[in-house]
Each structure stands twice: as structure tokens, then as C-alpha cells.
Amino acid sequence: MPDLEAIVTEIADAMRARPDRGAVASYIPELARVDAGQFGLVVIDRAGQVAAGGDADIPFSIQSISKVFTLTLALGMVGDRLWRKVGREPSGSPFNSIVQLEREQGIPRNPFINAGAIAVTDVILSGHQPREALGEILRFMQFLAQDSGIAIDETVAASEKRTGFRNAALANYMRSFGVLENPVDYTLGVYFHHCAIAMTCRQLATAGLYLAYSGQHPLAGHSVISAERARRINAIMLTCGHYDGSGEFAYRVGLPGKSGVGGGILAVAPGRASICVWSPGLDAAGNSHLGRIALEMLVKRTGWSIF
Ligand code: DON
Numbered sequence: 001m002p003d004l005e006a007i008v009t010e011i012a013d014a015m016r017a018r019p020d021r022g023a024v025a026s027y028i029p030e031l032a033r034v035d036a037g038q039f040g041l042v043v044i045d046r047a048g049q050v051a052a053g054g055d056a057d058i059p060f061s062i063q064s065i066s067k068v069f070t071l072t073l074a075l076g077m078v079g080d081r082l083w084r085k086v087g088r089e090p091s092g093s094p095f096n097s098i099v100q101l102e103r104e105q106g107i108p109r110n111p112f113i114n115a116g117a118i119a120v121t122d123v124i125l126s127g128h129q130p131r132e133a134l135g136e137i138l139r140f141m142q143f144l145a146q147d148s149g150i151a152i153d154e155t156v157a158a159s160e161k162r163t164g165f166r167n168a169a170l171a172n173y174m175r176s177f178g179v180l181e182n183p184v185d186y187t188l189g190v191y192f193h194h195c196a197i198a199m200t201c202r203q204l205a206t207a208g209l210y211l212a213y214s215g216q217h218p219l220a221g222h223s224v225i226s227a228e229r230a231r232r233i234n235a236i237m238l239t240c241g242h243y244d245g246s247g248e249f250a251y252r253v254g255l256p257g258k259s260g261v262g263g264g265i266l267a268v269a270p271g272r273a274s275i276c277v278w279s280p281g282l283d284a285a286g287n288s289h290l291g292r293i294a295l296e297m298l299v300k301r302t303g304w305s306i307f
Contacts, residue, residue: 005049007301008041012053012245014297015039015279015290022281022289023117023256028116030159031061031280034262040201040278041294046218052202059198060278061156063260064095066137066194067117068237069207073140074111075229082123085179086116088236095243095261095286096166098173105250106177110240112258115170121191122180130186137194144207145218150199157196164192201264201276208266208274211256214303234268238306245285253295254305267295271305 016039026032040055074082091109093099100109108116114189125133134152142150160167171184171191199207210217211234214227225233237256242249249257255275257267263280265288275298279290299305 002302003045004049004302007298008043008051008053011294011297012039012041015041015294016054018290018293020284020289021279024263024280025282025286027163028156028160028261030153030156031262034060034280034283035095036279038278038280039290039294041298042201042205043273043275043298044202044205045273046209046213046221048219050202051206055278058278059200060264060280061153061195061260061262062197062204062264063197063202063262064112064117065258065260065262065264065266066141067112067120068196068211068233068258068266069141069144070117070120070124070194071111071233071236072225072229073137074120075233076198076225078123082120085123086111086119088240090239090246092244095222096170098166098170101170103172104275106174106179108174108179110236112236112240113243114167115174118167118171118187118191119174119179121194122182122187125182125187125190125253130190133190134193137190138197141197141199141207143201143220144210144217144224145203146206149202150197152193153196153198155196156198157193160192160195161189164188167191191237201278204264204266205274205276208268208276211268212270212274214270234270237268241265243285243288245283245287249287249292252292253299254307255299256306257295259291261286263291265286265291265295269302270306272302272304
């Protein structure tokens with residue numbers, strides 16, 4: 001077994017010293033205020049053994065990482081019928097792109113681009129009030145992270161709602177094809193709020209454990225999903241989790257991973273560990289710049305690439 005404590009500390013120190021940090025997301029005004037100098041890394045294994053480095057306990061906006069958990073919930077609710085509303089192919093386009101929707105009858109390419117995640121949120125919402133759907137998502141996160149203190153940052157949610165014209169366009173466009181079934185305002189409201197959940201690296205790495213261990217959450221003492229479903233969610237994370245940067249992430253890191261514009265990345269080393277890294281500065285594709293570099297170092301040291 002690699003000495004994870006030493007490796008994580010070494011990576012956190014190396015990342016702290018780097019001048020290249022990327023740029024924090026500015027299209028959500030509240031995220032533009034975050035200090036780009038922060039860096040956190042947490043690795044958790046089956047026994048709950050934690051290796052933590054840097055700002056491991058500072059909450060950040062999980063943004064698109066929430067899409068892994070909403071996908072899990074929606075599959076639990078409607079099973080494979082979900083795939084009538086959303087595809088599972090990489091888009092090769094930016095996360096907020098609209099261009100494929102017209103040619104593809106309003107069906108988004110995958111559940112991780114914004115259009116796809118909005119369609120998934122619409123499925124979770126079906127027949128419920130927005131407040132109930134949001135409560136369901138939040139309770140699921142609290143259960144997976146084994147922490148009832150996890151909450152939504154209302155300021156971030158309001159900030160995105162005020163400026164989310166592109167997402168409103170995507171949602172209305174999908175509604176015109178009948179892919180969304182609920183009032184667009186309801187669906188967008190739930191979507192903005194689940195993106196605005198605030199969590200630490202430690203909480204997110206804990207929440208991701210079920211994906212690392214074939215659907216079983218070793219700390220929650222529970223089977224969350226079947227092994228087959230965990231394998232499939234991991235496959236979509238590998239191929240689509242970093243949008244048009246997914247190929248580069250697979251090439252450099254070789255693990256299923258999901259990024260968010262808050263600068264977090266949840267990565268899964270199947271059978272070995274659940275990993276969360278956070279550094280708010282992003283690259284051109286909207287993925288954490290130092291987060292990816294840190295994971296590349298981690299995988300080199302541990303040999304955890306799935307390839
Ligand atoms: O909808 C948005 O634009 C954000 N709430 C989430 C986008 C995101 O996190 C993309 N990830 N890198």
C-alpha cells in the first residue's frame with residue numbers, strides 16, 4: 001500500500017507553491033469572489049481511513065459535481081427509462097452549449113452537460129413541489145456524506161438564478177420538445193439550488209465512496225445502488241465528467257471523475273478509494289486547473305489509473 005498520508009501532504013505542498021492557478025468562474029458572480037489561493041485534497045478508503053491535505057475542511061460550491069448524485073437518484077426513481085430523455089455520449093462541446101439540442105430533438109447528449117442535468121432534475125421533480133425535490137436531494141447528500149450539517153448556499157443559488165440566462169434558454173428549448181415536463185421555473189429553481197450545495201473535500205470524498213465500492217457505501221453500512229449501476233455511472237463520469245476536457249482528463253488521470261465550476265473534482269479509484277480535490281481556479285474547459293494536475297500526481301504515485 002502506498003503511504004497515502006505522505007503522498008497527499010506532498011501534493012498539497014506542491015500545489016500551494018504553484019503560481020499557475022487558472023481563473024475562478026466569473027459568470028456566476030458569487031463564485032467570482034472565492035479566493036483562488038485555496039487547495040484541498042482528501043482520499044478515503046473502504047475502512048474510512050482518511051488522508052487529507054490543505055483546505056480539506058473548507059466548504060465550497062459543489063456545482064456540477066451534484067449531477068453525479070442527481071443522476072444516481074433519477075436512475076433510482078425511473079430506472080433505464082431515464083435514457084429516453086438524456087443520452088450517454090460525450091458531447092465534445094462546452095458544458096453550457098445549446099448547439100446539439102436542435103439537431104437531436106431536444107435530447108441532451110449526456111446527464112453531465114447543463115442541458116442533460118436540467119433534464120435529470122426535471123425527472124426528479126416530477127409530481128413533487130420544488131421544495132420536496134430539493135429536500136430529497138439534500139437528504140441524499142447528507143446520508144452519503146454521513147453529515148446532517150450539509151446545506152445549500154442560498155447566496156450562490158440566488159446569484160446563479162439572477163444570471164442564469166443560458167440555462168433558462170436550454171430549459172425552455174428542451175421544454176419546447178417535450179423533454180421537460182414541469183414548469184421551467186420549477187426545474188431551474190431545483191437545478192440552481194442543488195448546484196449551490198456547499199461541501200468540503202472530506203464530505204464529498206465520503207459521499208463518493210459508493211461509486212468506488214460497487215454501489216456499497218462502507219461507512220453508511222448500506223447498499224446505495226447495484227454494482228452494475230455503479231459501474232455505469234463511473235463509465236459516464238469517465239467519458240463525460242469533464243465535458244470537452246473529458247478525453248484529456250482520461251488521458252492524464254485515467255479515473256472516472258466529475259468536475260464543477262466551483263473548482264472541485266470528485267474522482268473514483270474503483271476498489272481503492274474515493275477522492276476529492278478542490279482548487280477554485282479553472283482551465284479553459286471550466287475544470288479545476290490544479291485539481292487535475294494534483295490528481296495526475298496522485299495517480300502517478302499510487303498507480304491507481306484504471307488503465
Ligand atoms: O449551470 C451551471 O452553469 C452551473 N450551475 C454548473 C456548471 C458546472 O459546474 C460546470 N462544471 N465544470
